[in-house]
Amino acid sequence: MSSLDDLSTFRTLRQHYEHLEQAGTITSDPAQLRIVDALDRLIEEVSTKRLASKSSALGWLFAKRKQPRETVKGLYVYGGVGRGKTMLMDQFFERVPVKRKRRAHFNDFMADVHDRIQSHRDALKRGEKKETDPIPPVAKALAEEAWILCFDEFAVTDIADAMVLSRLFSSLFAEGVVLVATSNVAPRDLYRDGLNRALFEPFIGILERHAEVIALDGPTDYRREKLDRMQVYMTPCDAETASQMDEAWHAATAGHTTQETRLAVKGRELVVPRANGTAARFTFGELCEKPLGARDYLAIASRFDTLFIDCIPVMGQEKRNEAKRFILLIDTLYDNRMRLVASAEAPPEQLYAGTSGTEAFEFARTASRLTEMQTRDWLETVRQRETPR
Known part of the structure; x- marks a missing residue:
């Protein structure tokens, strides 16, 4: 109708x-x-x-x-x-x-x-x-x-x-x-x-x-209820995964129009390409291939409680800078108890292919956190952040 x-x-x-x-x-x-x-x-x-x-x-x-x-x-x-x-x-x-x-x-x-x-x-x-x-x-x-x-x-x-x-x-x-x-x-x-x-x-x-x-103080978060039933880490980066990401984004935003948003970060603006309410969506390139840092990721964590990242690639030695930013990003999301919905080329433990430098050691922690952020126990800690006090 x-x-x-x-x-x-x-x-x-x-x-x-x-x-x-x-x-x-x-x-x-x-x-x-x-x-x-x-x-x-x-x-x-x-x-x-x-x-x-x-x-x-x-x-x-x-x-x-x-x-x-x-x-x-x-x-x-x-x-x-x-x-x-x-x-x-x-x-x-x-x-x-x-x-x-x-x-x-x-x-x-x-x-x-x-x-x-x-x-x-x-x-x-x-x-x-x-x-x-x-x-x-x-x-x-x-x-x-x-x-x-x-x-x-x-x-x-x-x-x-x-x-x-x-x-x-x-x-x-x-x-x-x-x-x-x-x-x-x-x-x-x-x-x-x-x-x-x-x-x-x-x-x-x-x-x-x-x-x-x-x-409107009902006990049920209908948006979160739908999102909790969906997979939050999807591989590989293909058309089916892109469709699943779109479905999850539709649930997170209740199907409403999204738009570009700008966050003020130390006298400059950080562009959030797609946002609605407390959910934001970026590609990996928009978050980790640009010269962003801790203040940028903290600004995102302060404004949103749910972050979508499209198509996280496998990173080798040639992507050490991107890997460093990704490690910092995941640490920020983890410390701020944010809900992460992501698509990736590989499971968390296979995302970093480099064998030398500190990134290989640090990425082990990142992979562990990415795995934990998919669990029910983690999502329960996210609920505590999302619930108004």
Whole structure:
């Protein structure tokens, strides 16, 4: 059944959720159902506002009134990875009956905001704008484009974002924007231990006033459950293995679109070619044939909990530098209890063919760790890292 058929057949998220349960596609989860019902209530309230706006050509959002504008309170859903937050957001975004709506990864949205702020400042210098404060006009333009804003993975790590969020969202909410967001952490834990966090903290109160906060705290990590059933080290590097890697990646990312991400490392950027949520995917060449070092691998381990590496080759004397980086990479993943999913030309103990130098000795430890990282006991230690505290 297509998504359009779903929309015409199942009017509410609850109806569609129960259909998926009956079809055996999902297992009913009381924690998820709380979110389903909250999203259905939000859709109903948004629908009521739309109907009430018919008398105004510009609608209730932009109607000029002397009395305070009555707004819709949004929703902020937080919980661990793999709990189904993205699936529920998908269903909400499809069903909410609004044309001016936008769904984005929060980091992408903030990059757009900063670009708009800079464009406004450039126009001000050229004499094309008169407003010295770029935040209100930027917020107004964003609200005119979309008054339902849906954010995946709401997380604040950049000080530039943290410093503008209070004023930006105060202006957005004043324009009647409705926020729906998913996150791995509660609002009070956003930007924890961040630089100048005191300047960020007013945003937390603003967020909690304009969005109902609900924890999706079910015990089951559905993403991890699927991944745990799959092989995590695959040989050799052929078409079948590539297909298995893609299947595992689909499970790790819940089938959602992946994109390039950049990590700041000591004043430069490390490119992550494919990322979604807490999973990242590289080829061996992207990780070990480039001049990367300990800081780069630590940045990856700090940002992600699952790493995919495509086609690890057999390394001989001619690949000593690559072998050194690979040894360092695996040590970093191991020390940080990361889940590794990899394809390789050979089993771990056959990956290094060199016979001289320290690499041959050091690679014995790497091979042992690669073998251990495939075991159930290892995956249990990974679970402890992935579970929010």
